[in-house]
Amino acid sequence: MQIVESSKVKEKVYVEKLENGLTVAIIPKKDILKKYAIWGTEYGSIDNNFKIDKTGEEVRVPDGIAHYLEHKLFEQENGKNSLDVLSSLGVDANAYTTNNHTAYLFESTDNFYEALDEFMDYVQSPYFTDENVEKERGIIGQEIMMYDDYPDWKLYMNGVKCMYHNNPINIDVAGTKETIAKIDKEKLYTIYNSFYKPDNQLLVFCGDFDVDSLLVEIKKRLKTNPDKQEVQRIYPDEPEKIVKKYAEAKMDISKPIFLIGYKDKLEPGEMVKKDLAIECICNIIMGKSSDFYQRLYKEGLISTEFTYNYEFAKTYAHILIQNTSSDPKKVADELSKEIEKYKQTGFCEEEFSRIKKKMYGEYVKSYNDVSSIANNYLTDYLREINTFDFLEEVLVLDKDYIEKVLREVFDEEKKVLSVVLPNE
Amino acid sequence: MLVDNFEIKSGIKAHLIQNDIFKTNIACVILTTPLERNTVTANALIPFLLRSGTKNLPSQLEINKKLEEMYGATFDCGIDKMGDNQVLKFYIESINDKFAGDKSEILKETIDFILDIVFNTLIEDGSFKEDILSIEKQNLKQVIEGKIDDKDLYAFENCINSMYGEKGFGLYKYGYLEDVEGITAKSLAESYQKLIDTCKIDIFISGDLKELDVKNILESNENVKKLVERKPNYILNNESTESKQKVDKVQEKNEKLDVAQGKLVIGLDALSKQKDLGCVALVYNAILGDGVNSMLFQNVREKASLAYSAKSKYVKQKGNIFIRCGIEIDNYQKALDIIKEQLDNIRNGNFTDEDIENAKCYLISGIKSIEEEQDSEIVFYIGNEITNVDMSLKKYMEVIESITKEQIVEFAGSLEYNTIYFLSNK
Known part of the structure; x- marks a missing residue:
């Protein structure tokens, strides 16, 4: 185990790479009631083009798929939505997608281990159906339109488009109504199996934890994914110069x-x-x-x-x-x-x-x-x-x-x- | 946790919150005064002048340099509306002395700074400085005009205004464009003096206070000594002070702007007078539209896929429930029907014990977090202070736990539609 310390803010991080490749970082905080967990996957909106090692096939996915997957990962085979289950436990659960990563998180004052059960279960168990994927289209469509009314968002996207010719940072994280129309369950599974892999993820905890016993609890809840595949990300070349002023x-x-x-x-x-x-x-x-x-x-x-x-x-x-x-x-x-x-x-x-x-x-x-x-x-x-x-x-x-x-x-x-x- | 709560002088209260889990200290001065059409604009302008200079630090430049020297302390002021009151907040957050390298006295400097800003402003010969005033008048105008920039808040604010008109809670907290021009350096200094002499003053100090005699620092501060005793002039709003009647006709307001998404706001009056009304309303609100297990989230968003955001809020000072959601403009009627159906369902008792448990669990978890969030703690205590409620966090949780289905149904039955507001495109 590696220990990273800051004498300045008096914090210590314990970092351990588990056998399956998942890196876990634990930041213990004595005498604090809140416990926080965040699970990050290095997959974001810029990762829209990659090559599958086994078949040699090059895949280009619709804009907004990383964010769509984030919304859909909460669906469970038993018909429940993990966000609802976590909320019933009194924990505050959420998720977000950025250009370069997607993260799932919760903060609890009680029921931490019950919440950890649900949390680690849903992130490791995708359940996408035609029906549940379809249902989300209207919701995300409204999320996109909400952003369309934010002047700051328009300002940012236009600024980025002025700077970048090819780098996919110039596309909207949530995509557009047109691009999300092309997302289906098969594409979501492809993304999940290609990028939601332990060696492409980091799980961070902060709160009043005993490091060793928390590691034991985490290991108990690990699952394997037989469908995972190796891929190579493809990023386009980006000139140093800007697009327009x-x-x-x-x-x-x-x-x-x-x-x-x-x-x-x-x-x-x-x-x-x-x-x-x-x-x-x-x-x-x-x-x-x-x-x-x-x-x-x-x-x-x-x-x-x-x-x-x-x-x-x-x-x-x-x-x-x-x-x-x-x-x-x-x-x-x-x-x-x-x-x-x-x-x-x-x-x-x-x-x-x-x-x-x-x-x-x-x-x-x-x-x-x-x-x-x-x-x-x-x-x-x-x-x-x-x-x-x-x-x-x-x-x-x-x-x-x-x-x-x-x-x-x-x-x-x-x-x-x-x-x-x-x-x- | 709140360790001390004392009156420095009549109408001026100090609240000390000890906590060593944070790396920061907060000092906050809150001035509460009634919202009135003829004073709201001048009062809104006061913070703009106070942040521009004190007799010790006579310009923004000196204030900003001082803050940078204090390891980047964050200073800000803001205006809130709490019921029929206009609330002026002045706030500084600085790092705890144990994280500063040298021999520092940041906590004491932090307290002195905020008292200097609020109570030692740069008024000379009964007047603010003309040049500063003219810049800050422009800035206030910009804030008033900027109401339109956030369309969600704009819709919410306009719904409230439709319900309450041009008085008290219906007023815009930053005031009115047409009143800005007439304010002079002298008239504003008079407004300031009147405010400082009559308003309710609350001073919050939060952080690791163990090493310092904060009570003594406050009481011996020269700027505090100058303050006069007062019977504080503010409006006490709580569940027992608001007497509402069913409106004759539900108002329907439509407004048009260049928006991509429609913003729907529904304002409801709660006529209930039952015991523990505030907590009953919170449990009701959590079932209706606060959190992912709520009926609005589940039905408007998850089942009908009509919205990304669909939620409700209870305003305890005025006894209102507000429902807000962003929808496709063509789906107005569909969304409205589903929302009305949810309100009817609770009124008819069509909800489960699990719904109640989820709501309570959600609220209690939020209450437990309060003590671990420095600013939430201050918000909680100032809320108690202005509504004249003396409830500990523990008692608060106990009352939430005790709420029954009958109480929730009674409350639901007392809700009357007041205004349905819709912002759509041209």
């Missing part, structure tokens, strides 16, 4: 919103440091204590803080910067000028150390409860990162490095602007 949409909203994206290239092994550097740069240049933010705020060009993050996984990396403004193009131009200015002058020591302190505190805060501790661990594990590295590295970040990242990543040629304007 600008996209615009209109909706019934009160004021324009905009998203600036910088497409970046992956540097395996460097991602934690790079993520920290980008966060630090954004804080200094456009954070609430920056001259730039203060000036635009006083001019009435912006009224809330910029949100920014570095979104990356194994096949993509980009910076996203978002805000609301009556004049998005002007703000985007002003920001570019500000960035160019910093490329010339570099950062001053005082603001650099203040921002590092701020970032450290924010990382500490992100480990505040059982669910966020486990979720952070899972998300980072799937990006091949030790989640505690952020805390270790943030305080030793050096100024030369972030200045180098500023010059390399904030490249005007790789910048896109997505805008959603109010209808006239």
Whole structure:
């Protein structure tokens, strides 16, 4: 068993790879009532093309299938829905799908082992029928339409489409009404048997657990899948350059919103440091204590803080910067000028150390409860990162490095602007 | 858990919540005042000015630098509506001293910071600063206009407004566009002083408080010392204060915007006066539309595949049940019929003991979680405070457990449709 520890937030993770290939991570928390479990599978919306080893057949699946499968995995052969069963036990159960993974989770205050029975049973026992697959189409159709009414979602998708030519991150996780119409039970089984395999999954627990006895309980509940098959994922080549610089949409909203994206290239092994550097740069240049933010705020060009993050996984990396403004193009131009200015002058020591302190505190805060501790661990594990590295590295970040990242990543040629304007 | 609860002065209460399972401390000041058409807009503007500067930290820039120095403490303010009250919340979350490297006093700084923000604002010669005011008036206008950006909330808010009109609970918590322009630096300073002198004030401190004499810090704080005693002016709303009558005619409201999905909201009045009404209503609501085992989720979503989201909510201060779902616009009548059928089923007792058990189990699990969620705990206690209920979490669970099928059916029978609101496309 491997033990990963953070002296900074005083947490310890016990990681064990079971015989069947499943990796289990346990984060014990003494004297806490809540117990949390999350089971992640490395299969998301970007994995829409793969080759089956045995037959050599290349498969392309309809957009939205990872998310559709997530909805349907709760169906059980006995006619019950595991979400209902878990809820009857008083546990809060849910699931979600992202670009690069799908996760099933629950949080309990009581009945943990009863819930674990149901939880481990349903994730390992798909039961798809023509009827239950058909029934979900209307529900997911409404979920897609709900997102269609979210201006932020439109803004994000358009921004990503400006950046990526071929990478399937440019398709909607839930698909469209047209693509989900092509999903049937056979396709769902193909996905399940190809990707829902122990060596492609991670099970994380956080709560008041004894590590050894929890491992025993987990092993008791393991099942085998005789139909599983080996596959190779196929990702299209993605040029370094962007598709186009600008996209615009209109909706019934009160004021324009905009998203600036910088497409970046992956540097395996460097991602934690790079993520920290980008966060630090954004804080200094456009954070609430920056001259730039203060000036635009006083001019009435912006009224809330910029949100920014570095979104990356194994096949993509980009910076996203978002805000609301009556004049998005002007703000985007002003920001570019500000960035160019910093490329010339570099950062001053005082603001650099203040921002590092701020970032450290924010990382500490992100480990505040059982669910966020486990979720952070899972998300980072799937990006091949030790989640505690952020805390270790943030305080030793050096100024030369972030200045180098500023010059390399904030490249005007790789910048896109997505805008959603109010209808006239 | 709540360890101490005391009045600093008449109308000003402190609530100390000790817990060492979190990595953070929270300090929160809550100002409660009646929602009134002629004060709602000015009151809504006050937090925008308070977050812009204090006599110690006279600009946003200085406030933000200070927060960054405090290991990235998060400061925010917001406005809520609780029954007929407008509730102004000021909130700071910072990391516990044990996670800060150097010799720090973050908890004390956190408490002092929030008191400085709320009670030591930058008013000079009886007036806020003109330049700040003019920016923040624009920002408030933007928030008021921004109501339309979230279509689900927009529909919900407009349904409430149809039911209650332009007073109390029917008002928009951020106020009205036409009233913003007339506010001056001087008039707003007067509004602020009046608010601070008359409103109900609650101060919450939550986190690992063992090392510090928080009571003394609060009582000896200069900004707190300045505050006057008051008989707090706020509206007590709870199940016993609301007397409702059946409306003559159910209102049907339709509105059109550029939306992909229709948003249906149904507002119902609960006329019941039975014992433990609040808890009965919560169990009823869990059976009807709160959680995956509820009738709305099972029938509107799972069986009929009409919606992704179909749920209900009980508003205890006003005795209302609100049903909300997002549907295909053409399915309006179909969805409405299924929803009405669920309401009739509960009214006629067509539900099982298992339904009741599921509902109770769901609610109790939620109550047990409260003490492990720093912000839920504050929300719970402020809810008690404003409804004048003194119920411990343990007692709360006991009452939920005791609710019977007869009580639920009685409550269901007392529900009357008030308004059916539908937002659809042009």
